[in-house]
Each structure stands twice: as structure tokens, then as C-alpha cells.
Amino acid sequence: MxxxxxxxxxxxxxxxxxxxxxxxxxxxxxxxxxxxxxxxxDWNAIDAIICVPGIVTQQLFEDLRTSDDRPLLVWVTDDLDEYLENNHSIADLILPNHPIYVEQQLEIMLSSQVNMNQIREQLDQQLKRREEIELLKNAIVRNVSHEMRTPLLQVKAAVSLITEEIGTVRLAEMATNAMTRLESNIQNVTMLGTSLDIELKPMFLPSAVESTIKSLERAKGSKDETNRIQLLIEKNLPPVLADKVGISTAIRLLIENALKFSDDNVDVIARKKGDHVYVAVQDYGIGIAEEKLKDIFDLFFQVDGSTTRHYGGMGIGLALVKLILEHHNCEIFVESEPGRGSIFYFFLEVADPNRLFS
Known part of the structure; x- marks a missing residue:
């Protein structure tokens, strides 16, 4: 109300x-x-009805009492005793025909009515929030279970190789790759579900990118995909103020996203721009429609209905990138065109030279 x-x-x-x-x-x-x-x-828009008793108002009050969301029903009468005895189930409040009593009782009752309706609204909002949380939980279960299934199937295949006594080298590769992918998925989900432990310190971006490429090679089990990554990093970049683990994770997720949606090369770009370092990951793949760009950083968002199954992924990578960068006080930007690819970029603050050796 x-x-x-x-x-x-x-x-x-x-x-x-x-x-x-x-x-x-x-x-x-x-x-x-x-x-x-x-x-x-529109009786739902009215909080109280004040009138004298009569055939018309009695019928009106009886009709309105069947509704849960109805106004306060008040009769004002000279025959208070008579109506209190016989009509207490029709009106919510029966008052003597005197302004002082009417004023006092209405103030009490209407204040209570207002408070009750406010509580009802709060409960409705909480119920709606619970329903949203339930939908979110269901989405988590669906996406996580699907994405975990692939590496688990790889482990199952590895067990099959043991049964068939096929080469142990191939077996070890399959098991290692599957477990690495599982660990990566679990790490991403864990980071989303907990408070990020971000500590901004001076760090050298090129070394973080190199370690990210190596971790991707371990996760993929070969250099076939990482060979598509082109490093376009400006020489002698100044240190940036960032959390090394956090930024490495963000860059890894952007590269994985680019590799997934493109069969061509993926460019990792870093260059100084004023008092910031511009960092970008560019692919030349399927691209994203303009109307969907505003949603791609939402948790579990997929570019289209088939993306989860066709390309894999839980729909949490870009949401996690955004979260990490928010803890760095910076924003993630994207430019894309369907059929021509996408570029994701952000700006990291150059570290104060006086802090390098503190």
C-alpha cells in the first residue's frame, strides 16, 4: 500500500x-x-472506507470482506451499542458519531493498517527474492553438472584404457588434462562464491601473461591451441598496481573465451597509455550481437541458447572477470561485431615507482 x-x-x-x-x-x-x-x-487502491450503516454499505462491506487485499471498513453510527452487538463481523471498526472518537480510533487503526501492509510488502519481496535464489541455484546445478561431466567422462575413458591395456602415456595425459580442467572449473566457482582476496601491489604484467600461457598449456595438454595466441606486448612496460593471481585469472579467462569462440589467432595486447596500461584480448571468431553486449557479463549468460552445449562453459568466466576487475577499481569493456570477432579490454593503473622496493 x-x-x-x-x-x-x-x-x-x-x-x-x-x-x-x-x-x-x-x-x-x-x-x-x-x-x-x-x-x-478500484477498491484495491483504497485503504479505508468510512460511512454510515445501511443496506448499500452493508452489502458492500460483505462483498469486500471476501477479499484478502481490501480496505479498512469503518461504520460511524449514533446507535453504537446496537451495531456493535449485531454487526461486528461486517465492519472492521464501528465508531460513535463523534469526531473525537472517530479521529482517535482512525489514527490507531490506519497506522496499524499501514504497518501491516508494509510488512506484507516486505514479505512479498522476500518471497520473490527466495524464488530468484532458487532459480539461481538451479542454474548453478545445471551449468556446473554439465561442465564437470566432460572431464569426468575423460577420466572414465582413461579407466577404460586401463581395462584394455592401452599405452600408459596416453592414459596419463587424459587423466591429467581432465583433472586440470576440473580444478580450473572448481577454482572459478569458488572465486565467485567467496570474497576475493585481492591485494594490489606493483607487478610486472608480461611475467603474469607468460605464466598464464603456461597454465593454459598444462590445462589443454598440448600447445596446439596456445600456439594460436599472439603476444603483442609493448617492450619495457612499467609495473602496474594489481593482484597477480587475480589479473592472471582474468587474462586466462579472457583468452579461454577467445579460443573457444574462434578458430583463428587470438591477440593478447598490452601497451602503455598515459598513466595506465591498456590490456586487451582480441579474437576473430563468431562475434556478439550488439543487443547482447550489455548482458554478457551477467552470471550464467550465454550468447545464444545453444552456446552452453555447442561451445561448452558454465557462463561464469566473464562474470568472474568483471568481478576481479571491479576489485581493481577498473572496468571491463567490449567491442564486437557478428562474424568478425570481439575485443575485451581494460586499463590497469601504473604503479608508483616509489612503491616498487617498499
């Missing part, structure tokens, strides 16, 4: 009606005075 409360006030035969209306208005209530009730009223 919106505040202030809106009251429908039928003034006929109510003693000193103007005084009661003035009292309510001074306390912030919106009062609509009518001589008769229109059946077309």
Missing part, C-alpha cells in the same frame, strides 16, 4: 464530517469525499 493512505469518505449523515476530513488530511491521509459509492471503484 502506498503512503499516504487513501480514504474513501461517504459524508452523508456523519456529524462534523468536515472536521474529520480536516483531521485526516493534516495527518497526511488522502481523503476522497463522496455522496454515494460507485461500483466501478
Amino acid at each position: 502506498a503512503l499516504p493512505a487513501q480514504i474513501l469518505f461517504a459524508s452523508e449523515q456523519i456529524y462534523q464530517a468536515e472536521r474529520i476530513v480536516s483531521f485526516l488530511q493534516k495527518r497526511g491521509f488522502v481523503v476522497v469525499v463522496v455522496d454515494e459509492f460507485d461500483p466501478e471503484y
Whole structure:
């Protein structure tokens, strides 16, 4: 219910009606005075109805009482004792036809009504939030279970090789690659679900990129894919202020994303721009439609309905990149064109030289 409360006030035969209306208005209530009730009223938009007893109002109150979301129903009468005895189940409040009593009781009841409706709204919001969390949990289960299935199948195949007594070298490669991929997936999910331990220190970006490439080679089990990575890193780059593990993870995720959606080379670019270092990962693959660019950093977002199954992935990589960079006080940008590829880039602050050896 919106505040202030809106009251429908039928003034006929109510003693000193103007005084009661003035009292309510001074306390912030919106009062609509009518001589008769229109059946077309939106009763859900009204917080209280104040009127005298009668056949019409009795029927109206009886009809409204069947609704959970209804206004406060108030009768004002000269025959208080009679109506209190016989009609307490029709009206919520039966008051004597005197402004002082009407004012006092209405203030109490309407305040309670307002508080109850506020509580109801809060409960509705909490329920909606729970439903959203439940949907999110279901999405996590679906995506994680699918992405974990592939390396587990590789382990299963490795066991099959043992049974068939096929070469142990190939067996070791399959098992190692599967476990490395599992560890990477688990690490990504864990980072999303916990507070990131980011510590900004001066670091050399080229060494972080090199270690990232090596970790990708270990995860892939060969250099076939990493050979497609071209390093376009400016010489003599100054140190940047960053968390080495965090930035290495962000770059790794961007490279993995580029390799997944492109069969061509992937460029990793770093060069100084003013008091920042520009870092970018560019691919020449399928690209992203303009209307979807605003959503690609959302958790579990997939470029299209078939992406999860066709290309693999849980839809958490870019969300994690965004989260890591937010902890570096910087933003991730993307430019893309369908059929021509994408470029993701961000800017890291150059470290203060005085901090290098502190």
C-alpha cells in the first residue's frame, strides 16, 4: 500500500464530517469525499472506507470482506451499542458519531493498517527474492553438472584404457588434462562464491601473461591451441598496481573465451597509455550481437541458447572477470561485431615507482 493512505469518505449523515476530513488530511491521509459509492471503484487502491450503516454499505462491506487485499471498513453510527452487538463481523471498526472518537480510533487503526501492509510488502519481496535464489541455484546445478561431466567422462575413458591395456602415456595425459580442467572449473566457482582476496601491489604484467600461457598449456595438454595466441606486448612496460593471481585469472579467462569462440589467432595486447596500461584480448571468431553486449557479463549468460552445449562453459568466466576487475577499481569493456570477432579490454593503473622496493 502506498503512503499516504487513501480514504474513501461517504459524508452523508456523519456529524462534523468536515472536521474529520480536516483531521485526516493534516495527518497526511488522502481523503476522497463522496455522496454515494460507485461500483466501478478500484477498491484495491483504497485503504479505508468510512460511512454510515445501511443496506448499500452493508452489502458492500460483505462483498469486500471476501477479499484478502481490501480496505479498512469503518461504520460511524449514533446507535453504537446496537451495531456493535449485531454487526461486528461486517465492519472492521464501528465508531460513535463523534469526531473525537472517530479521529482517535482512525489514527490507531490506519497506522496499524499501514504497518501491516508494509510488512506484507516486505514479505512479498522476500518471497520473490527466495524464488530468484532458487532459480539461481538451479542454474548453478545445471551449468556446473554439465561442465564437470566432460572431464569426468575423460577420466572414465582413461579407466577404460586401463581395462584394455592401452599405452600408459596416453592414459596419463587424459587423466591429467581432465583433472586440470576440473580444478580450473572448481577454482572459478569458488572465486565467485567467496570474497576475493585481492591485494594490489606493483607487478610486472608480461611475467603474469607468460605464466598464464603456461597454465593454459598444462590445462589443454598440448600447445596446439596456445600456439594460436599472439603476444603483442609493448617492450619495457612499467609495473602496474594489481593482484597477480587475480589479473592472471582474468587474462586466462579472457583468452579461454577467445579460443573457444574462434578458430583463428587470438591477440593478447598490452601497451602503455598515459598513466595506465591498456590490456586487451582480441579474437576473430563468431562475434556478439550488439543487443547482447550489455548482458554478457551477467552470471550464467550465454550468447545464444545453444552456446552452453555447442561451445561448452558454465557462463561464469566473464562474470568472474568483471568481478576481479571491479576489485581493481577498473572496468571491463567490449567491442564486437557478428562474424568478425570481439575485443575485451581494460586499463590497469601504473604503479608508483616509489612503491616498487617498499
